[in-house]
Amino acid sequence: MKRQQLTLFLQPRQAAIIEKIRQHYNPLQHALIKAHITLCRENEIAQPDKLWHNMLYGNYAAFELQFGPPERFDAGRGLWLAALPGQQSFIALREGILKKIVQIPHIPTAHITLIHPRNGFCTDEIFKEVAQYNLPGSFYFDEVSLIEQENGGPWKVLRQAYLRS
Numbered sequence: 001m002k003r004q005q006l007t008l009f010l011q012p013r014q015a016a017i018i019e020k021i022r023q024h025y026n027p028l029q030h031a032l033i034k035a036h037i038t039l040c041r042e043n044e045i046a047q048p049d050k051l052w053h054n055m056l057y058g059n060y061a062a063f064e065l066q067f068g069p070p071e072r073f074d075a076g077r078g079l080w081l082a083a084l085p086g087q088q089s090f091i092a093l094r095e096g097i098l099k100k101i102v103q104i105p106h107i108p109t110a111h112i113t114l115i116h117p118r119n120g121f122c123t124d125e126i127f128k129e130v131a132q133y134n135l136p137g138s139f140y141f142d143e144v145s146l147i148e149q150e151n152g153g154p155w156k157v158l159r160q161a162y163l164r165s
Contacts, residue, residue: 063089
């Protein structure tokens with residue numbers, strides 16, 4: 001089984017503390033994929049060639065997103081950093097890429113998962129520990145990656161495109 005997604009990976013220098021947290025508290029997810037924001041999920045990528053065409057010729061600008069403190073989700077099992085209101089650049093990028101592919105794309109909250117509930121568990125103690133970290137309040141994104149996962153294995157980058165600076 002193959003899954004594809006469009007992803008915004010955190011830049012390595014910005015990702016160091018995030019990766020440290022992920023490696024310590026959710027090593028299984030850390031081994032599958034680097035810290036990222038999912039831009040388009042597999043159910044939205046029914047036409048990958050058209051989607052990639054929209055990506056390459058859309059002239060999208062690089063952008064920065066502001067994030068709040070760590071929050072629990074999925075009945076407290078997961079832990080993420082959710083983007084604060086004002087995600088217009090993220091939303092515009094999604095809408096442009098999905099133009100004429102998905103009728104009315106839903107608007108997800110951009111987030112960086114620290115503990116994925118599928119293969120990790122956030123306890124009250126872990127939440128308190130992570131809340132003590134000095135986490136970046138914003139992240140800059142200038143590249144979009146088309147990634148693929150086969151049979152639940154690690155995600156691999158298939159293609160990359162840079163956003164206009």
